[in-house]
Amino acid sequence: MQSNLKAVKDGLAREVAAATRILVAEKILDYSGHVTTRLPDDQGFLIQTGLDSRAELRPERLLVVDYEGNVLEGEGNPPAELALHVEMFRARPDIQSVLHCHMDLAIAFTMMKNVQLKPMRARAVRWESGIPTHPDPSHIKHADQAAALAKTLGPHHAVLMRAHGLTLVAESVPALLVDAVHFQENALAFMQVLQAGAEPMPLTEEELVQINRHEMREFHIGKLWNYYVSRAINGGIVPANWNLLD
Numbered sequence: 535m536q537s538n539l540k541a542v543k544d545g546l547a548r549e550v551a552a553a554t555r556i557l558v559a560e561k562i563l564d565y566s567g568h569v570t571t572r573l574p575d576d577q578g579f580l581i582q583t584g585l586d587s588r589a590e591l592r593p594e595r596l597l598v599v600d601y602e603g604n605v606l607e608g609e610g611n612p613p614a615e616l617a618l619h620v621e622m623f624r625a626r627p628d629i630q631s632v633l634h635c636h637m638d639l640a641i642a643f644t645m646m647k648n649v650q651l652k653p654m655r656a657r658a659v660r661w662e663s664g665i666p667t668h669p670d671p672s673h674i675k676h677a678d679q680a681a682a683l684a685k686t687l688g689p690h691h692a693v694l695m696r697a698h699g700l701t702l703v704a705e706s707v708p709a710l711l712v713d714a715v716h717f718q719e720n721a722l723a724f725m726q727v728l729q730a731g732a733e734p735m736p737l738t739e740e741e742l743v744q745i746n747r748h749e750m751r752e753f754h755i756g757k758l759w760n761y762y763v764s765r766a767i768n769g770g771i772v773p774a775n776w777n778l779l780d
């Protein structure tokens with residue numbers, strides 16, 4: 535591997551490890567779930583092993599896997615749901631990073647009759663095109679199951695998985711972290727309205743247009759990445775020498 539490609543790979547591996555640890559701290563990941571990201575030049579993607587703890591994930595432990603699901607580099611076996619990431623990357627050339635998790639609040643919205651999770655908070659404008667629910671509740675272990683999930687996701691940025699979890703896709707690892715935080719905030723807001731016994735009032739089309747007019751996604755991702763990484767460094771969750779804020 536050429537030295538500049540190795541530097542890029544090492545930087546992406548630190549982002550994946552840091553985002554994974556931060557998502558554990560935010561109670562979005564726990565003992566399971568995974569963050570993945572593509573390497574440049576069609577070199578495959580980074581994924582953690584099935585066994586490594588999400589709370590202490592180290593960049594050098596990440597595996598490099600190709601788009602057929604073969605492990606190209608690293609020690610240990612990929613997670614049982616590797617196929618989910620492979621098929622998402624195959625189906626969506628426009629995305630760089632994938633999060634699969636078993637967020638409690640997301641799962642709750644796959645278990646309610648006649649309730650459709652929709653954007654409630656301004657930052658949930660990210661999901662204005664829709665948040666489909668995949669009907670198959672089984673764990674995604676095979677390519678055909680994963681391809682069906684990718685089909686349910688379609689062109690959207692989030693897919694709920696019936697009685698199982700959530701998959702988010704984004705343009706980078708920092709973007710994915712920010713999306714995950716906002717997805718949870720939005721699901722919580724919706725749940726709080728339901729728990730108050732009130733009728734949810736999701737953002738209207740006009741309001742979404744209004745929000746989009748002022749949306750500064752790149753700036754916002756940079757701001758929140760700085761916030762979450764700095765806080766994780768100060769809290770001893772992420773080592774300072776990973777140089778994530780350079």
Ligand SMILES: [Zn+2]
Binds near residue numbers: 634636673699
């Ligand atoms: Zn799962």
